Amino acid sequence: MHLNSIHPRLPLVGLLVLASQLMVACGGSSGETPDPTTDPSVVGSEAPSADDQPITEDPAFNNAVGFSVVREPGARLAVVEVDPEISDATFELGLPEAVITVPEGVDTTTNQAPFFEDLQNLTVEAGEIIEIVYRPQDPEGELPGMFPEKLPQGGTFDDNFDGSKTFRWQPLQMDVGILKFTVTALDPENSLYRTSQPILIKTVLPEDLSSIPNVAPTLDTLLTYTARVNDPVVFELKGIDLNGTVPTLEVPNLPAGATFNQHPRFEEVFVLKFTPTTVGETVIDVLARDSVDSSLTTTEAVSLSVLAADAFDRDGSALKALASNRNVQIGFAALQSFYHQPDGAIYASTAAQEYDIVTPENSMKMDYLNPEPGRYQFAATDNLVAFANANAMAVHGHPLVWYRQLPTWITSSVVAERETHMSEYIERVMTRYADDVSVWDVINEPMADDGSLRDSVWLEAMGSEYIDKALTQARTLAPAAAILINEFDIGFAGPKFDGLVELVDGLQERDVPLDGIGFQMHVFTSFNQFDELEANFAQIAARDLDIYITELDVSLDGSATIVEQAAAYQQVVNICLEQVRCKAIQTWGLTDQYSFRSNFDPLLFDRAYQAKPAYGAVQDALSVN
Numbered sequence: 271m272h273l274n275s276i277h278p279r280l281p282l283v284g285l286l287v288l289a290s291q292l293m294v295a296c297g298g299s300s301g302e303t304p305d306p307t308t309d310p311s312v313v314g315s316e317a318p319s320a321d322d323q324p325i326t327e328d329p330a331f332n333n334a335v336g337f338s339v340v341r342e343p344g345a346r347l348a349v350v351e352v353d354p355e356i357s358d359a360t361f362e363l364g365l366p367e368a369v370i371t372v373p374e375g376v377d378t379t380t381n382q383a384p385f386f387e388d389l390q391n392l393t394v395e396a397g398e399i400i401e402i403v404y405r406p407q408d409p410e411g412e413l414p415g416m417f418p419e420k421l422p423q424g425g426t427f428d429d430n431f432d433g434s435k436t437f438r439w440q441p442l443q444m445d446v447g448i449l450k451f452t453v454t455a456l457d458p459e460n461s462l463y464r465t466s467q468p469i470l471i472k473t474v475l476p477e478d479l480s481s482i483p484n485v486a487p488t489l490d491t492l493l494t495y496t497a498r499v500n501d502p503v504v505f506e507l508k509g510i511d512l513n514g515t516v517p518t519l520e521v522p523n524l525p526a527g528a529t530f531n532q533h534p535r536f537e538e539v540f541v542l543k544f545t546p547t548t549v550g551e552t553v554i555d556v557l558a559r560d561s562v563d564s565s566l567t568t569t570e571a572v573s574l575s576v577l578a579a580d581a582f583d584r585d586g587s588a589l590k591a592l593a594s595n596r597n598v599q600i601g602f603a604a605l606q607s608f609y610h611q612p613d614g615a616i617y618a619s620t621a622a623q624e625y626d627i628v629t630p631e632n633s634m635k636m637d638y639l640n641p642e643p644g645r646y647q648f649a650a651t652d653n654l655v656a657f658a659n660a661n662a663m664a665v666h667g668h669p670l671v672w673y674r675q676l677p678t679w680i681t682s683s684v685v686a687e688r689e690t691h692m693s694e695y696i697e698r699v700m701t702r703y704a705d706d707v708s709v710w711d712v713i714n715e716p717m718a719d720d721g722s723l724r725d726s727v728w729l730e731a732m733g734s735e736y737i738d739k740a741l742t743q744a745r746t747l748a749p750a751a752a753i754l755i756n757e758f759d760i761g762f763a764g765p766k767f768d769g770l771v772e773l774v775d776g777l778q779e780r781d782v783p784l785d786g787i788g789f790q791m792h793v794f795t796s797f798n799q800f801d802e803l804e805a806n807f808a809q810i811a812a813r814d815l816d817i818y819i820t821e822l823d824v825s826l827d828g829s830a831t832i833v834e835q836a837a838a839y840q841q842v843v844n845i846c847l848e849q850v851r852c853k854a855i856q857t858w859g860l861t862d863q864y865s866f867r868s869n870f871d872p873l874l875f876d877r878a879y880q881a882k883p884a885y886g887a888v889q890d891a892l893s894v895n
């Protein structure tokens with residue numbers, strides 16, 4: 271093709287920029303980047319600087335009502351990949367081993383697993399088209415079915431109607447690196463008896479970059495959204511060009527009164543803001559234009575369902591009014607940056623009507639808040655606090671010390687320095703939000719399933735004392751706040767709950783401060799150990815501790831109905847209300863639209879912000895005296 275005399279922006283350039291930014295962040299000035307795992311001169315958690323302070327965001331970029339939004343200052347933060355890329359060395363080892371799943375009841379001596387022949391790793395130049403024929407075999411002679419785990423963008427997997435399928439893909443500049451592509455074959459007799467065979471595809475740049483075709487850009491897909499008439503709506507529209515360039519976006523027919531602006535931090539994002547004034551389906555065409563060849567375009571329709579204001583009315587009293595009569599708080603975990611979502615206004619208004627306590631679902635996690643040594647991203651949490659203050663909601667801080675969602679600079683830090691990192695982090699976060707947060711998950715998920723302490727970077731560095739240290743420090747920094755240990759799978763009897771009780775007893779013997787236990791309660795509709803839940807609450811209460819239901823959601827399993835789901839919610843709320851030490855009930859999310867388990871529709875509101883039977887069930891439970 272013709273256009274490629276202009277050099278596309280290469281991912282390699284991005285990597286170099288990233289490396290140099292990291293060096294600055296780590297204090298390196300010249301020469302090689304120091305290795306933080308072995309070089310103790312790399313001082314980790316420097317204090318946030320004035321450069322980290324959020325600045326006011328132009329309202330054209332959000333739909334917040336009643337509070338003003340701040341954003342991160344300056345340019346985009348260099349993203350440090352958490353998942354290690356597949357190394358060249360791994361690639362050289364050859365075809366990765368197949369994973370065979372044997373379900374119960376299969377006799378592997380008489381029925382052997384399906385397998386693939388003739389597959390190997392391959393190296394391809396960006397712009398080349400690869401075709402791989404997959405022809406799984408079954409030792410018993412029949413034709414196994416198959417499916418690919420995930421297709422790379424632009425890839426296809428087509429049936430040849432002779433027992434084989436062909437994978438076709440043209441990797442481009444954005445694909446430079448090593449991709450693991452997996453196809454699973456199904457045993458003809460038992461489709462749960464499976465062989466998953468990965469291959470590694472290494473994409474390199476050709477010497478002659480002009481051999482890479484320039485493809486039309488596309489738009490990042492959006493969900494289906496519901497909005498309330500006369501509420502502001504924002505769409506963050508993201509252009510994607512697999513050649514690695516940045517497409518321009520255009521809206522040929524802007525809705526009346528709309529603004530359309532390039533994002534101040536993300537050049538590939540354009541923000542459309544408007545206020546629909548009529549009820550109905552609104553469809554807006556968005557065109558992505560190639561930055562190299564302006565004749566290459568793709569148009570996609572973005573749609574929004576606009577409902578009348580009274581479509582969101584609910585019968586009965588708001589949950590928070592009912593809950594406050596029963597001396598419990600009721601709340602939810604807030605989607606990070608909900609005010610940047612198309613349906614952010616109805617999200618905020620539903621939450622404000624119903625709840626009096628909120629947890630940030632992700633924005634206070636260390637990987638997000640402190641992604642590089644000395645670099646902090648406070649804007650998302652500041653905004654949540656502003657939203658909470660504007661709506662008389664308490665804020666539940668989550669989580670200070672956890673084994674997951676850690677930045678790489680912590681997971682790869684020198685063991686001897688981790689205690690300093692932990693205490694500096696706790697101090698900075700708790701001090702910043704001291705006046706705003708009334709409950710803190712100081713320790714999150716410390717227990718392993720068998721009741722021992724879960725392995726973590728913190729346990730590795732300080733042994734079990736990390737818990738004592740963090741709680742003691744938290745009490746000093748926030749004497750009036752409730753400080754908790756938050757844990758999952760403790761709503762039933764078993765070694766994990768027993769281990770937690772043992773931990774608590776030890777803390778109390780050593781006079782370590784602790785106010786309560788957070789019971790996460792991510793359950794399925796099949797959960798039926800309500801007696802055990804009650805007994806576990808009683809054991810915690812007997813230790814003079816409060817109980818918080820911190821992350822309640824009830825996933826629909828199998829053919830379960832939303833009525834069965836409602837019953838489970840009702841029972842959990844009843845058990846909380848029967849226990850005088852139970853202080854709060856919070857669901858993990860607001861709507862099924864954004865639940866981290868959205869496949870299982872586990873929450874009180876559906877994707878269109880309509881109350882589900884579970885909402886009524888919680889109302890009923892809170893109403894009974």
Ligand code: XIL
Nearest residue numbers: 631632669714715756758790821866
């Ligand atoms: C989850 C969030 O909901 C997801 O958006 C994120 O990708 C992973 O973490 N226990 C916890 C929560 O303490 O912080 C987790 O939240 C869910 C399990």
